[in-house]
Amino acid sequence: MSTGSLNRVEIDLAALRHNLGVIRSRLAPTVRLMAVVKADAYGHGLVPVVRALAARGVDTFAVAEVEEGVRLREAGVTGEIVVLVGAVPEFFPDLVAHGLTPVLYEPGGLDRLSALAVAAGVTVKVHLKVDVGMGRFGIMPQEAAAFAAAVAGRPGLALAGVLSHLPMADGAGPETERQLAGFEAMLAGLGDPRSDAGHLRHIANSAALFRTPAAHFDMVRPGITLYGCAPVAGEAARLGLRPVMRFVSRVMELKEVPAGYGISYSHTFVTRRPSRLAVLPVGYDHGYLRRLSNRGAVLIRGQRAPLCGNVCMSACVVDVTDLAGVAVGDEVVLLGSQGGAGIDADEVAGWLDTISYEVLCLFGNCNQRVYVGESQT
Numbered sequence: 414m415s416t417g418s419l420n421r422v423e424i425d426l427a428a429l430r431h432n433l434g435v436i437r438s439r440l441a442p443t444v445r446l447m448a449v450v451k452a453d454a455y456g457h458g459l460v461p462v463v464r465a466l467a468a469r470g471v472d473t474f475a476v477a478e479v480e481e482g483v484r485l486r487e488a489g490v491t492g493e494i495v496v497l498v499g500a501v502p503e504f505f506p507d508l509v510a511h512g513l514t515p516v517l518y519e520p521g522g523l524d525r526l527s528a529l530a531v532a533a534g535v536t537v538k539v540h541l542k543v544d545v546g547m548g549r550f551g552i553m554p555q556e557a558a559a560f561a562a563a564v565a566g567r568p569g570l571a572l573a574g575v576l577s578h579l580p581m582a583d584g585a586g587p588e589t590e591r592q593l594a595g596f597e598a599m600l601a602g603l604g605d606p607r608s609d610a611g612h613l614r615h616i617a618n619s620a621a622l623f624r625t626p627a628a629h630f631d632m633v634r635p636g637i638t639l640y641g642c643a644p645v646a647g648e649a650a651r652l653g654l655r656p657v658m659r660f661v662s663r664v665m666e667l668k669e670v671p672a673g674y675g676i677s678y679s680h681t682f683v684t685r686r687p688s689r690l691a692v693l694p695v696g697y698d699h700g701y702l703r704r705l706s707n708r709g710a711v712l713i714r715g716q717r718a719p720l721c722g723n724v725c726m727s728a729c730v731v732d733v734t735d736l737a738g739v740a741v742g743d744e745v746v747l748l749g750s751q752g753g754a755g756i757d758a759d760e761v762a763g764w765l766d767t768i769s770y771e772v773l774c775l776f777g778n779c780n781q782r783v784y785v786g787e788s789q790t
């Protein structure tokens with residue numbers, strides 16, 4: 414990076430390490446951990462996050478696409494890299510060349526993958542995805558045994574894992590129990606996983622990891638909790654998690670305007686009193702979506718300032734009439750804490766009618782990131 418940007422996302426690697434510790438404290442010593450780092454590590458930066466986790470002994474990572482796995486290999490990452498979604502025949506050559514582990518749910522390409530593995534003189538470990546109620550990627554349970562046999566019967570391929578995914582592990586309903594029963598029944602049909610190759614069985618995302626120990630099986634796949642958010646809004650602190658991401662801007666201009674003054678495009682906000690406004694150089698280009706107009710708030714000097722008027726592409730306006738001591742150049746916190754006050758991803762998600770996951774991807778992947786809390790060891 415040659416020049417800094419006006420807005421930046423700060424990634425606290427010490428908080429990431431802390432959250433890893435919280436997650437590990439929930440696991441029996443025999444349960445393995447696959448860190449989910451798709452979507453550029455939920456907006457936190459793929460390579461720095463993986464390096465920080467690898468330095469703490471994490472040796473299995475999940476990405477969405479082959480391209481992300483290749484990036485990790487090129488950065489020198491040696492652990493197991495599981496491609497959750499994008500292991501299609503088009504990318505099999507890259508997958509084999511970089512020693513990535515595909516999740517498969519489509520039998521069409523098995524011969525091709527087998528041939529590439531044999532030609533390269535390697536064994537490609539395959540994880541088979543089964544749909545026990547997610548209604549998304551995954552073969553249906555009654556097809557699992559045939560698919561597993563098809564993998565086992567091909568040279569150069571080994572069945573290393575069988576997985577599924579839980580759609581409602583953050584809820585209290587009976588669905589998760591039913592899906593876990595379906596997962597176990599399907600596994601039983603595959604035979605004892607501890608015989609021959611011994612595939613890993615895994616189904617737990619963060620929600621199931623924290624709520625349902627019976628879902629841990631051989632390995633768990635936390636994503637959002639590594640980054641300090643809970644699957645259910647408002648529960649992060651109770652789980653002992655610390656937010657990893659902060660999103661900060663700055664006060665570019667301060668101005669006094671009279672009562673009855675319209676603010677920003679379309680004048681969706683008109684001052685009701687003589688007002689002091691702070692103009693910020695952040696807008697929807699930075700993932701600070703227009704939907705936040707007249708809904709969101711920011712922190713300046715540890716105090717809350719509400720957004721007024723429409724968020725623009727590269728600017729928005731907050732009302733600082735009631736705030737003490739605001740000056741041009743002050744740090745503005747859009748996400749994170751400042752002087753004892755805080756705006757967490759769940760709160761921003763509420764303003765946006767979405768979930769924390771989307772807020773992290775938006776802010777993290779639209780802005781320059783800086784890393785703090787690097788380990789000295």
Ligand SMILES: *Cc1c(COP(=O)(O)O)cnc(C)c1O
Nearest residue numbers: 449578618619620634635636637
């Ligand atoms: C994204 C993802 C996860 C992680 O889910 P979190 O709720 O973020 O913990 C786990 N498994 C699969 C298959 C995923 O796609």
